[in-house]
Amino acid sequence: MSLELTFNPNIQLMEVMRLRVQSLQQRGQKRQEGECFLRSNEHVYRMDFSEQALHFTRWNICMSAPGHLNIIATSPLWMPDLTNLMTCQLLEPTGVFWRSAGDDPDVPIQCYEADAQEFGERIAELAKVRKVMHFLFAFKDCYFGLESIECSIEFEISN
Structure with missing residues (x-):
């Protein structure tokens, strides 16, 4: 059974x-x-895990305009009640996704596939011990805001 978060x-x-x-x-x-302080192009997102035995399947990212999106996961030790992100607690690799100027809207978002795959697998692994994870979304060379992006991950539920 698949689950989209x-x-x-x-x-x-x-x-x-x-x-x-x-x-x-x-x-x-x-x-x-x-x-580390949030810059104007950085935003904090969260993902709530309703299931914790997950296997990463794929990313679903929709960007309505050209630009780059870097998704960085915070360490499972970072708690959301803190008012800062510690630079040493950001996890590697990051997810780097982009849409180039002139791309047809039907063309899939581009990414560094090996990093995106590893990043998705690490998120699934961390979901085993976390019910919530926080992510830093950094927008670069963008002409859109938070309302112009949809981002989710598909997982298979492991039994």
């Missing part, structure tokens, strides 16, 4: 993280060692 923007967590930046700037303080 969608990445959902975590608006509340993004707001908390952006407020952290504003607070430090207003007080003239510096970030903590290893602390």
